[in-house]
Amino acid sequence: MRMTAAKALVECMKREGVEVIFGYPGGAVLPLYDVLYEEKEIRHILVRHEQGAAHAADGYARATGKVGVCIATSGPGATNLVTGITTAYMDSSPIVAITGQVRSDILGKDSFQEADISGITMPITKHNYLVKDPDLLPYIVKEAFYIAKTGRPGPVLIDLPVDVQSAEIDYQPIEKVSLRSYRPTYEGHPGQILKAAQAIAEAQKPVLLVGGGCINSGASEEVVALAEKCQIPVVHSLMGKGTIPEEHPLSLGLLGMHGTVAANLAVSECDLLIAVGARFSDRSTGKVSTFATMAQVIHIDIDPAEIGKNVQVNIPIVGDAKRVLQQLVQKVEPKSHPLWLERVNDWKQKYPLKYKEEGEVIKPQKVVETIWKLTNGEAVIVTEVGQNQMWAAQFYKTKYPRQFITSGGLGTMGFGLPAAIGVQIARPDAIVFDIAGDGSIQMNIQELATAVQQRLPIKIAILNNGYLGMVRQWQELFWNRRYSFTQITAPDFVKLADAYGCVGIRVTRTSEIEDAIRKALEVKDRPCIIDFIIAPEEKVLPMVPAGGSIDKMLVD
Numbered sequence: 200m201r202m203t204a205a206k207a208l209v210e211c212m213k214r215e216g217v218e219v220i221f222g223y224p225g226g227a228v229l230p231l232y233d234v235l236y237e238e239k240e241i242r243h244i245l246v247r248h249e250q251g252a253a254h255a256a257d258g259y260a261r262a263t264g265k266v267g268v269c270i271a272t273s274g275p276g277a278t279n280l281v282t283g284i285t286t287a288y289m290d291s292s293p294i295v296a297i298t299g300q301v302r303s304d305i306l307g308k309d310s311f312q313e314a315d316i317s318g319i320t321m322p323i324t325k326h327n328y329l330v331k332d333p334d335l336l337p338y339i340v341k342e343a344f345y346i347a348k349t350g351r352p353g354p355v356l357i358d359l360p361v362d363v364q365s366a367e368i369d370y371q372p373i374e375k376v377s378l379r380s381y382r383p384t385y386e387g388h389p390g391q392i393l394k395a396a397q398a399i400a401e402a403q404k405p406v407l408l409v410g411g412g413c414i415n416s417g418a419s420e421e422v423v424a425l426a427e428k429c430q431i432p433v434v435h436s437l438m439g440k441g442t443i444p445e446e447h448p449l450s451l452g453l454l455g456m457h458g459t460v461a462a463n464l465a466v467s468e469c470d471l472l473i474a475v476g477a478r479f480s481d482r483s484t485g486k487v488s489t490f491a492t493m494a495q496v497i498h499i500d501i502d503p504a505e506i507g508k509n510v511q512v513n514i515p516i517v518g519d520a521k522r523v524l525q526q527l528v529q530k531v532e533p534k535s536h537p538l539w540l541e542r543v544n545d546w547k548q549k550y551p552l553k554y555k556e557e558g559e560v561i562k563p564q565k566v567v568e569t570i571w572k573l574t575n576g577e578a579v580i581v582t583e584v585g586q587n588q589m590w591a592a593q594f595y596k597t598k599y600p601r602q603f604i605t606s607g608g609l610g611t612m613g614f615g616l617p618a619a620i621g622v623q624i625a626r627p628d629a630i631v632f633d634i635a636g637d638g639s640i641q642m643n644i645q646e647l648a649t650a651v652q653q654r655l656p657i658k659i660a661i662l663n664n665g666y667l668g669m670v671r672q673w674q675e676l677f678w679n680r681r682y683s684f685t686q687i688t689a690p691d692f693v694k695l696a697d698a699y700g701c702v703g704i705r706v707t708r709t710s711e712i713e714d715a716i717r718k719a720l721e722v723k724d725r726p727c728i729i730d731f732i733i734a735p736e737e738k739v740l741p742m743v744p745a746g747g748s749i750d751k752m753l754v755d
Contacts, residue, residue, distance in 0.1 A: 200369070200370045200371075201367055201368075201369060201370070202367065202368065202370050203230060203234070203364065203365055203366065203367055203368070204230075204330075204333035204336045204359075204363055204364050204365070204366050204367075204368055205230040205231045205233070205234045205364040205365065206234050206370075207336055207337055207368055207370040208231060208234075208297070208336060208340060208359075208364070209231075209234050209235065209238055209241065210370060210372075211336070211337050211340035211341065211372075211373075212241065212268065212340065213240055213241065214372060215266065215340070215341075215344045216265065217241055217266070217268050218240075218241060218242060219241065219242045219243075219244060219259065219268070219624055219625075220235070220241055220242070220243050220244070220256075220268045220269065220270055221243075221244045221246055221251070221252040221253075221255040221256045221259070221267070221268070221269045221270075221620075221621065222243060222244070222245070222246065222252050222269055222270030222271065222297075223245065223246055223247075223248070223249050223252055223270070223271055223272070223276060224245075224270075224272065225271070225272020225273065225276045225299060225312070226272060226273075226299070226312065226361070227272045227273035227274075227276075227298075227299025227300055227301060227312065227360075227361045228270060228271070228272045228273075228276075228297075228298075228299035228359075228361070228364070229299075229361070230361060230364035230365045231270065231297070231299070231359070231364055242624075244620070244624060244649065244653060245649065245652070246617065246620075246646060246649050247645040247646055247648050247649055248279060248643065248645055248646070249269075249271040249276050249277075249279035249280050249283075250279050250280065250282055250283050250613065250617070250643060251283075251616075251617035251620070251643055251645070251646045251649065252269040252270065252271060252280065252283070252617075253269050253280045253282070253283020253284055253286070253287070253294065253296065253617075254283045254286065254611075254613070254614050254617035254618045254621070254643070255267075255269070255617045255618065255620045255621035255624070255646075255649075256268055256269040256283075256287075256294045256296075256621060257283060257286060257287045257290075257292050257294055257614075257618060257621065258581065258604060258617065258618030258619060258620065258621030258622045258625075259621035259622065259624060259625045260287070260292050260293050260294055260352075260621075261290075261292055261601060261604045261618070261621075261622070262579065262601055262604065262621065262622040262625040262626055263601075263625045263626075264415070264417070264601070265293075265348075265625075266293045266294065266295055266344055266347050266348050267287075267292070267293070267294040267295075267621065268294065268295050268296075268297065269283070269294065269295075269296050269297070270296075270297045270298075270299075271296070271297075271298050271299070272298070272299045272312070273298060273299045273300045273301055273312045273313060273314065273316075273361075274311075274312030274313055274314045275312065275314070276298070276299070276312075277298040277299075277300075277314055277316040277319075277358070278314050278316065278319065280296050280298070280316075281319060281320065281323070282609075282611060282613075283611075284296055284320055284323050284324060284354045284356065285323045285609055285611075286606050286608075286609045286611045286614060287353065287354045288323045288324065288325075288353050288354050288608075289606075289607070289608025289609040290411060290438060290606065290607050290608050290609070291351050291352050291353055291411060291412070291415060292352060292353070292354070293347040293348045293352035293353060293354070294347065294354045294355075295343050295344060295347050295354070295355050295356075295357065296320075296324075296354060296355070296356045296357070297356075297357050297359065298316050298356065298357070298358045298359065299359060299360075299361055299364070300313070300316070300329070300358045300359055300360040300361065301313045301360060301361065302360055302361055302362045303331055303360045303362055303363060304362070306360065316356065316358050317329045317356065317358045320354075320356050323354070324353065324354050324355055324356050325346050325347065325351075325353040325354065325355055326342075326343070326346050326355050327355060327356035327357070327358065328343065328355075328356070328357050328358065329358045329360075330357060330358065330359050330360070330363055331360070331363065332363075333363045333364075333366035333367075333368050334368050334369075336359075336363070336368070337368075337370060337371065337372065337373050338373050338376065339357060340357065340373075341373040341375075341376050342376045342378065343355040343357055345376050345378075346378075346381065349383055350381070350383030350501055350502070351383070351412075351415075351501050351502040352415055383501060384501070384503070384517045384518055385501070385518055385519040385522055386518055386519075386522055386523075387499065387516040387517065387518035387522065387523035387526060387527075388516060388517070388518075389526075391514060391515065391516045392516060392523065392526050392527055392530060393530060394514050395473070395497045395499075395514050395516060395527055395530075396527060396530035396531045398471055398495055398497060398513075398514060399429055399431075399471065399473070399527075399531050399534070400531065400532060400534065401471075402469075402470055402471035402495075402536075403470055403536065403539060404468060404469045404470045404471070404536065404539045405429065405431045405432075405469060405470070405471040405472075405473065405536070405539075406431065406432055406433075406434060406451075406465050406466055406469040406471070406472050406473070406494075407422065407425065407426055407431045407432070407433045407434070407473045407475065408433075408434050408435070408436070408439075408454060408466065408472060408473065408474040408475070408477050408483075409422050409433060409434075409435050409436070409439040409442040409443065409475050409476065409477065410435070410436040410438055410439040410474070410475065410476045410477025410478060411436065411438030411439055411476060411477070411607070412475065412476015412477065412500060412501060412520050413439055413442040413475055413476040413520050413521075413600075414438070414439065414441060414442060414476075414600045414601060415476065415520075416476065416501070416519050416520040416521040416522075417521055417600070418442070418475065418476065418520040418521035418524050419441075419442050419443065419599075419600050421520075421521055421524035421525055421528060422442050422443055422475065422524065423443055423447070424524075424528045425473075425524055425527060425528050425531070426443065426447075426449045427449070428528060428531060428533050428534075429531055429533065429534045430449070430534060430535045430536050430540060431449065431473070431536075432449050432450075432451050432465055432539075432540065432543045433447075433449050433450050433451065434451045434452065434453070434454040434458070434462040434465060434466060435450075435452070435453060435454065436453075436454060436455070436477050436480070436482075436483050436607070437453065437455075437482070437483075437592060437605065437607040438477075438605075438607045438608075439476070439477060440453065440592060440597055440602075440603040441597040441598075441599060441600045441601065441602045441603050442600060444596075444597070444598050444599070445596035445597055445598075446596055446598075451465055451543060451546075451547065452552075452593075453592055453593065454466060454483050454749070455480075455482045455483040455484070455485065455743065455749060456482050456483075456485065456742060456743045456745070456749075457589045457592070457593065457739050457740075457741065457742055457743075458483075458741065458743075458749070459547075459550070459552060459593075459741070460546055460549075460550030460741055460752060460754060461543055461546035461547045461550060463741075463743070463749040463750055463752060464543075464546050464750055465543045465546070466490070466491050466494075466749065467489075467490075467491065467492075467493075467748075467749060467750040468493065468542075469491060469493065469494045470493055470494055470495065471494055471495050471496075471497070472491045472494040472495070472496045472497070473497045473499070474496065474497065474498045474499065474500075474510075475499045475500075475520050475523075475524065476499065476500060476501075476520040477500075478500070478502075478505045478508070478509070479505075479508070479509040479510045480509070480607075480608065481509075482607075484509065484510065484749070485743045485746070485747055485748050485749040486746055486747055486748045486749075487509060487510060489748040489749075489750075490510060490748075490749065491510070495513045495514070496510060496511065496512045496513050496514070497512070497513065497514040497516065498510075498512040498514070498515055498516070499516045499518065499520055499523050499524070500516075500517065500520075501517065501518060501519050501520070502517075503517045550741075550754065552564075552593050552594065554737075556709070557734070558709070559708040559709050559710060560709065560734050561706065561707070561708065561709050561712065561731055561732060561733045561734065562709070562733065562734055562737060563586070563587070563590045563662040563664075563731070563733045563734075563737055564590055564593070564594050564737075565709060565712060566590075566660060566662060566712055566731050566733070567590050567591055567593075567594035567595050567634065568594050569712050569713055569716055570595065570632055570634075570660060570716055571594065571595045571596060573713065573716050573717060573720065574630050574632070574720075576595075576596055576597070576598050577598065577630065578595075578602075578629070578630040578631065578632050579601075579602055579603075579604065579622055579626060579629050579630070579631045579632070580595050580597070580602065580603050580604070580632050580634060581604045581605070581615050581618050581619040581622055581631065581632065581633045581634070582603075582604070582605040582606075582614075582615050582633070582634050582635070583612060583613070583614060583615035583616075583633070583634070583635040583636055583639030583640060583642075584605075584606055584610045584611055584612045584614060584615075584639055585612065585636045585638065585639055585667070585668050585669040585670075586636060586662070586664075586668035586669045586672065586737075586738075586739050587634050587635055587636040587639065587662045587668070588605055588606075588634075589669075589739040590634070590662065590739060591603075591605075591634040592605070593739075595634075604618055604619075604622060606618075612638065612639040612642045613639060613642025613643035614643075615633040615634070615635050615639065615640070616633050616635070616640065616643050616644065616646045616647070616650075616657075616659065617643050617646045617649075618633075619631050619632075619633040619650075619657045619659075620646060620649055620650055620653070620655060620657065623650075623655045623656070623657050624653070624655070630658070630720065631655075631656075631657050631658065632657075632658045632659075632660055633657055633658070633659045633660070634660050634662070635659055635660065635661045635662065636661070636662055636663075636664070636667075636668055637661055637662070637663040637664065637665065637687065637689045637692075638666070638667045638668070638687055640659065640661055641689065641690075644695075647695075647696075647699040647701060647726060648699055650701075650725075650726045651699055651700040651701060651725055651726060654724050654725060655725075655726060656722055656723050656724060656725065656726065656727070657726045657727075658716075658719045658720070658722075658726070658727050658729065659726060659727065659728045659729070660716075660729050660731060661692055661728060661729065661730050661731060662731055662733050663689065663692070663730055663731060663732050663733060664733050664734065664735045664736075664737065665686060665687065665688075665689075665735050666682070666685050666686055666687065666735060666736075667685040667687060669739070670685045671685040671686075671736070672738050672739065672742075675736065675738070676738075676742075676744070676753070677744065692705070692728050692730040693705050693728070693730060695728070696726075696727075696728040699726075700725060701725055701726040701727060701728055702718075702719070702722050702725060702726070702727040702728070703727075703728045703730070704718060704719065704727065704728070704729045704730065705729075705730045705732070706729060706730065706731045706732065707732045712731070715729050715731075716729065740753060740754055740755070741753060741754045
């Protein structure tokens with residue numbers, strides 16, 4: 200069928216199941232936008248900044264497991280995607296970014312709004328393309344979606360010169376692709392799985408560490424099955440939050456810098472660490488030379504490059520977390536560890552996550568706890584980055600996978616609001632909370648306009664302490680309280696909400712928290728900002744100082 204490459208691109212995306220695109224038009228993507236003008240099957244969400252488009256596509260992908268799609272024009276439009284693409288890359292989130300490019304005949308001539316986006320994004324994408332032959336576009340699109348969602352998921356970029364978009368081609372749908380140099384391993388090696396089963400049978404103090412790979416592969420049921428069958432306590436990385444219900448008796452909570460005492464001590468004392476879909480980031484391990492020194496390590500991951508990269512591994516298993524765990528659960532015999540469980544439960548009882556209430560002074564932990572209580576633990580929580588992120592991770596106890604959406608690897612301030620837009624688009628019936636700081640929310644606050652235009656009932660809980668809170672905390676603890684440029688001002692968020700067409704509520708007393716959240720939950724047709732004026736110097740604890748051992752925590 201004869202059609203323009205731009206039209207063929209849209210047809211290809213429909214065949215890939217794309218239902219929504221987040222984008223911002225410009226001169227170099229006008230042929231594509233002209234096709235989208237009359238498109239009925241794909242919904243286009245007009246963001247207010249291209250960075251917002253990438254984060255929204257990322258949020259959509261994390262909430263659904265599908266590939267998120269974003270579009271930007273050439274030059275600054277394309278480079279504005281870079282932070283969002285890197286965020287997705289670091290957290291293994293599948294997105295396809297489509298960028299316009301200047302005409303093929305003026306490429307490389309420093310033309311107006313030209314940027315070498317394929318060169319720029321080479322280290323932050325699984326793969327990228329500069330399309331010069333329009334006839335190849337259907338195959339490239341098929342290949343791009345295949346790469347983004349298979350193996351370890353991640354971002355792929357397609358850069359399209361404007362004249363390529365306008366060229367006419369004979370469109371033929373591509374049914375499948377075959378890449379000789381890209382064949383992810385899904386099945387674990389049977390011999391290694393037997394070794395893992397034997398190690399589990401012999402262990403006296405095992406711990407299961409689950410990461411984002413468990414969420415991506417849908418391995419939650421298998422994680423719970425293994426933990427219960429062999430009575431293994433479970434800790435999670437930030438990206439693994441939601442793999443196992445946090446109120447499960449075997450859950451010890453978050454590991455690492457702001458992890459629970461029980462999780463950090465259990466990993467430090469265990470004799471077998473079974474890491475599944477986790478990459479041993481520095482935030483999880485602390486000082487690597489003192490991490491889990493008494494343990495044999497089983498590492499299950501679909502990306503062979505992750506195994507042995509940060510932590511020495513005794514039993515490596517390359518494969519999909521769900522499939523490997525299904526095999527492993529069949530091989531292991533039921534076992535119990537009463538003395539070990541008694542020890543870790545003692546830690547849970549002795550060192551719970553806690554905070555000190557001080558009359559009507561609002562504590563951020565209280566805010567998060569109240570959101571958890573009033574949403575019955577069912578809301579999808581999206582976070583910005585900083586103290587707000589860690590309080591949310593500590594005090595909102597998740598029940599199910601894809602419920603906690605955050606920028607873990609890159610730590611991108613400004614991620615929360617646009618990502619929440621993607622989540623709310625993906626899950627229109629869900630209660631979506633963006634838990635934010637007064638610094639982080641200002642990074643992409645322009646996306647309020649997007650949420651208002653789409654009538655999205657996102658709740659934005661701003662934990663407003665007048666500081667770049669996490670940096671201030673580090674300055675307090677490690678830089679003699681020299682608060683160098685971390686005290687910030689913010690707009691009147693209630694007036695700002697009104698200006699954008701949102702609902703705005705300010706809360707200054709502890710006794711007002713519950714009513715404010717109830718009012719926000721009643722708003723169904725637009726975003727609602729709740730500006731919580733919190734204790735300005737409240738800290739996130741426990742805390743492992745950067746580069747320290749995870750068994751050496753500040754707890755008070």
